[in-house]
Amino acid sequence: MGRRRVSNNGILQGSFFMDGDTACAEGAICAGCRFFGGYPITPATEIAERMARRLPQVGGTYIQMEDEIASISAVLGASWAGTRAMTATSGPGFSLMMENLGLGIITETPCVLVNVQRGGPSTGMPTLVGQGDMMQARWGSHGPYETIALSPGSPQELFDLTIRAFNLAEKYRTPVLVMTDEAVGHMTERVVIPPLEEIEYYARRKPQVPPNGYLPYRPDPDGVPPMACAGEGYRIHVTGLTHNEKGYPDTVSVETQQKLVERLIRKIRANQDDIIELREDQVEEADVVVVAYGISARTAARPVRMAREMGLKVGLLKLVTVWPFAEERIRELAPKVEGFVVPEINMGQIAQEVERCAGGQAQTILVPHAGGGLHHPNDVLEAIKRVTSPQSTSAETSP
Amino acid sequence: MVDELTDVLISKHHPMDKLLRQDRLPHIWCSGCGLGTVLTCFVSALEKLDLDMDQVVVVSGIGCTGRAAGYLNLDGFHTTHGRAIPFATGLKLGNPELKVVVISGDGDLMAIGGNHFIHAARRNMDLTVICVNNFNYGMTSGQLAPTTPTNARTSTSPYGNAEHPFNVPYLAAATGATYVARWTVLHVRRLERSIIEAMNKRGFSVVEVISPCPTYYGRWNKMGSALEQMKYYHDKSTIRHWSDPAQADIGLEGQIIVGRFVDIDKPTFCDLLQGADQ
Numbered sequence: 038m039g040r041r042r043v044s045n046n047g048i049l050q051g052s053f054f055m056d057g058d059t060a061c062a063e064g065a066i067c068a069g070c071r072f073f074g075g076y077p078i079t080p081a082t083e084i085a086e087r088m089a090r091r092l093p094q095v096g097g098t099y100i101q102m103e104d105e106i107a108s109i110s111a112v113l114g115a116s117w118a119g120t121r122a123m124t125a126t127s128g129p130g131f132s133l134m135m136e137n138l139g140l141g142i143i144t145e146t147p148c149v150l151v152n153v154q155r156g157g158p159s160t161g162m163p164t165l166v167g168q169g170d171m172m173q174a175r176w177g178s179h180g181p182y183e184t185i186a187l188s189p190g191s192p193q194e195l196f197d198l199t200i201r202a203f204n205l206a207e208k209y210r211t212p213v214l215v216m217t218d219e220a221v222g223h224m225t226e227r228v229v230i231p232p233l234e235e236i237e238y239y240a241r242r243k244p245q246v247p248p249n250g251y252l253p254y255r256p257d258p259d260g261v262p263p264m265a266c267a268g269e270g271y272r273i274h275v276t277g278l279t280h281n282e283k284g285y286p287d288t289v290s291v292e293t294q295q296k297l298v299e300r301l302i303r304k305i306r307a308n309q310d311d312i313i314e315l316r317e318d319q320v321e322e323a324d325v326v327v328v329a330y331g332i333s334a335r336t337a338a339r340p341v342r343m344a345r346e347m348g349l350k351v352g353l354l355k356l357v358t359v360w361p362f363a364e365e366r367i368r369e370l371a372p373k374v375e376g377f378v379v380p381e382i383n384m385g386q387i388a389q390e391v392e393r394c395a396g397g398q399a400q401t402i403l404v405p406h407a408g409g410g411l412h413h414p415n416d417v418l419e420a421i422k423r424v425t426s427p428q429s430t431s432a433e434t435s436p
Numbered sequence: 437m438v439d440e441l442t443d444v445l446i447s448k449h450h451p452m453d454k455l456l457r458q459d460r461l462p463h464i465w466c467s468g469c470g471l472g473t474v475l476t477c478f479v480s481a482l483e484k485l486d487l488d489m490d491q492v493v494v495v496s497g498i499g500c501t502g503r504a505a506g507y508l509n510l511d512g513f514h515t516t517h518g519r520a521i522p523f524a525t526g527l528k529l530g531n532p533e534l535k536v537v538v539i540s541g542d543g544d545l546m547a548i549g550g551n552h553f554i555h556a557a558r559r560n561m562d563l564t565v566i567c568v569n570n571f572n573y574g575m576t577s578g579q580l581a582p583t584t585p586t587n588a589r590t591s592t593s594p595y596g597n598a599e600h601p602f603n604v605p606y607l608a609a610a611t612g613a614t615y616v617a618r619w620t621v622l623h624v625r626r627l628e629r630s631i632i633e634a635m636n637k638r639g640f641s642v643v644e645v646i647s648p649c650p651t652y653y654g655r656w657n658k659m660g661s662a663l664e665q666m667k668y669y670h671d672k673s674t675i676r677h678w679s680d681p682a683q684a685d686i687g688l689e690g691q692i693i694v695g696r697f698v699d700i701d702k703p704t705f706c707d708l709l710q711g712a713d714q
Contacts, residue, residue, distance in 0.1 A: 072530055074522075098529045098709070103555040107522035110515070110552075114495075114526025117513065118534065122526065140516050267511040267527055268534050270490040274457070274506055276514035285460060286506065286514075 047095040049230050057222040058083035058125075060192040061151055061215070062091060064199030065123050067236050070149070071097035072122035074111035076104055076130060079163040080219040081153040084125035105130035109137040109150065116148045117275065119241075119266040121203055125151035127219075129160060131170055131177070138212055139178035140277045142301065145254075145262065147206035147241065149199065151215040153222040154382075156408030166220040167408035168331060168382035174214050175360050181298050183305040185312055186214040186360035188330040192226045198357070204239040205312060209304055210261050216359060218382070220332040220411065248272060253284040254297075260304030305361055314357040315366060319345075323352030325424045326370055327378045328391050330356040332411060337380055340417035349425055359387065367394035376424035380404035380412045400424060452479045455489070457509045464503060466574075468654075468662025470621035470647030474568050475504055477624055478539065481631035492535045495524040497544035499575045500649075501568040504539045518549030521556045524563050532706055535635065536562075542569040542583040546602050550582065557611035557640045559705040564634045564641045567604055570649035578652025585688040589656040604644040605681035609698045614639035616681060616698035620646040620669040623694060630696065639704050646692055657688065 043049055049063055062084050065073070073088040075081075085101070092099045098115075102108040108124045115122035126134060131152045141148060156162025157169045170177075174186045185205055189195040195217055202213040244251045244263045248271045256262045265271035278286040279294045287293040305312065316334075318341070320326055325344070329337045334355040344351045354370075356363060367377070367390075376399050379388035388403035395401050402420045406412055450456070456479065465471045482492065489510060496505040498517035505512035515523045520538045528536045538545075545553050545567050556563060572590050573579040579592040583604065587596040608616045615637040617630040627645060634641035648654055648665035659665050669692065676684075677695040684693040703711070 072526065074526060093709075100525070100529060100705075102522060102525075103551055106519065107525075107552055107555070110519040110522035111526030111529070113515075114513075114523040114528075115530035116526075118527045118530025120530035122530065137516055137519060140519075266531075267493045267513075268491050268531055272490070272509055272511055274512045274514070276506065277516055278514065 047091070048233050050232055051230060053228050053230065054225060055192060055228050056083060056225045057189070057192040057195040057217060058153065059087050060196040060228045061125065061199045061217070061222070062087035063228070063230060064196035065149065065203070066091055066095055067230065067233060068121065068200040068203035069238060070121045070123050070203060071095065072112065072115035072120045073097070073099045073124065074102050074108045074115065074122070075124050076102055076108050076126065078105075078127045078130045080155055080222050081125045081127045081130075081151065083222070084151060084153070105133040106136065109134040109141070112148045113137060113141050113144070113146045116146045117267050119268070123149040123151065125153065127153050127155045127163070128157045128167070128170055131173065135173070135177040139180060139182070141212040142178065142182045142184070143277055144275050145210040145264070145301070146212065147210055147264075148212050149202045149206055149215060150212055151199070151217065154216065154218040162409045164219065165409040166218050166332060166382060166411065168218055168333060169386070169408060171216060171359060171381070171383065171386045174216050181302070183302040184214065184360050185209065185211060185305060185358070186216045188216050188356060188359045189221055190331050190335040190355070191221060192224060192228050195221055196228050196230065200236060204237055207239045207241050208261070209308065209312070210264060211305065214360070216331065218332050244271065252282040254280060255282040256300060256304070260300050260307060309361045312358055312361060313363050315363055316355040316357055318353040320352035320354050320370065322350055324350045324375045325378060325421050326352045326354050326374050327380065327417065327421065328354045328356065328367070328387070329380050330359050330387065333380045333382060336411045336414070337417055340414040340421065343414060343418050344421045349421060351421055356387070362390050362394070364394045367391055368396065371395040371398035374399050376400040376402060378402050378404060378417065378420045378424060380406070380417045380420070382406045382408055382411070452476070455479045455482055455509050457507055460507050463507055465500060466651045468648060468650040469500070469574075470570065470645070471500060471504065471568060473621040473624060474566070474627070474645050474647060475507060477628045478566065478631055479508070481628045481635065484632055485635055487535055487635075491533055492537065493527055495520045495527065495536060495538050497540040497549060499541040499544045499573065500570070501539060501541035502544060502575075518544055518547070518552065520544065521549060521552040521563065521565065525556060525561050528562060529706070536564070537635065538563055538565045540567065541574075542567060542571070542604070543573045543581040546582045546604065554607065554611040557608055557613045557642070560612055560614060560639045560702055562638055562640070562704045562706060564637070565643070566631065567642060567644045568647050569604060569644055570647045570653055572649060572653040574649045574652055578649070578656060585686055585690070588653070588688045590653065591656070601686070603681065603685045604642070605684055605697050608642040609681045612640065613642045613698060614700050614702060615641035617642070617696045618644040618646065618684065618694045620673055620692060620694060621648065622666050622669040622673065633696070633699070637699070639702065646686070
């Protein structure tokens with residue numbers, strides 16, 4: 038164990054043995070998060086508990102709201118007060134948050150929402166792992182939009198990606214989802230917290246014009262508008278209705294709707310090179326590429342190694358950013374490989390995206406898991422072998 | 437000469453222009469609606485309050501009243517249905533210097549937002565809530581609300597309401613509000629004074645305003661024109677300060693007990709939070 042210390046400003050630094058949920062909270066504090074509104078839910082409760090203890094030590098505010106609807110509402114409000122704010126939940130709470138996730142998207146409110154996924158549907162398996170909310174992360178709130186979702190596979194990654202989530206949220210003025218899971222949240226490992234000065238901090242983009250010349254929703258060239266907050270003298274009007282650049286409702290104009298929706302999507306898609314983070318292991322020379330994320334990318338390492346020991350050319354493509362989806366990379370690889378294998382702890386969500394982007398040029402084999410446990414290495418290995426065996430046929434993504 | 441006289445006699449500016457978004461007017465409210473009166477009382481209260489208007493924030497939910505935030509030249513947030521109070525809670529905790537006022541309707545605050553209302557009251561969150569009660573959902577054309585009196589007709593209670601309504605001051609008082617008042621839109625001076633008192637109050641303050649909806653609720657219940665409804669308020673309102681809000685139920689065509697019911701002091705959420713830190 039390296040040196041551990043708490044600096045005068047209450048920020049940890051050094052090497053620690055901590056679970057993923059705690060690492061997430063510490064990452065948030067290092068990222069400058071000073072407001073947490075939450076509601077206890079297994080397996081995300083430890084994040085709330087850690088924040089309740091830690092935020093007062095760094096001058097922040099913790100509040101336990103009456104439900105997850107209120108939690109995300111308070112997070113949005115705190116962000117508009119100029120604070121970096123977050124909440125953390127699991128499936129049932131994530132469902133309740135979908136309404137105001139949409140408000141965060143249309144009002145372009147930077148904030149971070151952590152989902153420590155568990156087995157579903159409904160109350161499901163509160164204490165056990167799942168990855169069944171990945172499509173909900175993409176489409177869960179109504180209406181057309183684009184989203185950013187990151188998927189950590191270890192406590193260290195949960196720490197790192199929570200920080201990244203805050204920076205992406207500020208940079209692109211949107212709620213960012215950290216889609217982790219029970220296995221990572223409750224796994225205890227070494228987490229290294231670097232000195233604060235080495236941690237990236239993307240400051241909120243503020244208006245460069247006086248209040249009378251400010252249009253709250255006039256974007257900079259990258260599609261992101263500078264953000265004035267409440268109490269700064271800009272007299273902003275912010276609404277969940279379709280609005281023009283002034284922020285005023287314009288609910289009967291198809292043009293205003295189109296302009297707004299296209300910009301909300303474009304500001305993320307046009308910057309996907311910056312947002313999408315992938316980790317690749319021997320993908321270039323592979324015949325089979327295992328595409329995985331979160332804990333499933335970690336458990337895929339062993340069957341990939343086993344397959345390589347059998348002489349198969351297998352690569353591992355880890356989606357650190359799940360949304361926006363790595364379409365270009367899958368399209369690039371599809372003609373070069375025989376197939377993709379997608380293990381995920383659901384009955385086929387990201388596998389469908391892989392299959393869509395493969396466009397029939399390579400087969401896609403889903404390795405489903407209903408939840409409550411991790412994939413057995415043999416299940417993934419068998420799928421890899423199926424791709425490379427001569428009898429293998431076309432795409433199979435249905436379980 | 438004529439022009440000079442015109443300049444003197446006809447003002448080109450409304451005295452409240454400074455606090456209203458002129459580029460958003462005229463408003464969308466129906467003729468005879470009480471919301472214009474509520475907005476006027478709120479603006480005139482603001483003018484009498486010693487506050488930095490850059491620090492005053494109005495948050496609303498959805499509905500006719502929800503549009504109020506959009507007409508005020510203040511920082512304003514028009515949030516989702518029922519969520520004004522938790523959003524306002526985040527604003528206040530994110531920047532305790534802000535003076536945060538929630539202006540929303542009875543359907544928004546009492547039905548879909550009912551849970552948030554009682555918990556903000558319980559916490560004694562330092563917010564002012566102006567709840568405009570027109571006994572129905574006006575924006576969606578007059579459906580049943582949790583404040584609709586028993587037996588009253590609406591488009592979704594066409595045979596008469598079979599439910600018991602919420603009594604807003606009683607609910608607010610019971611769940612922990614430190615200032616509770618009720619007025620009708622007829623009581624403009626008293627309403628304005630109550631808004632001033634509520635905004636000067638540290639803690640969760642609630643002002644309920646009974647307001648006519650001649651277009652829907654009034655028509656369904658044969659209450660006549662807006663003027664006749666104002667006459668009803670005149671005839672049936674009884675000022676009873678400091679009376680037990682439990683006795684202030686409102687029935688169909690019954691009396692309306694108005695006044696200041698609660699004005700107490702107790703620590704706010706932020707007070708207790710700071711105490712807990714020490």
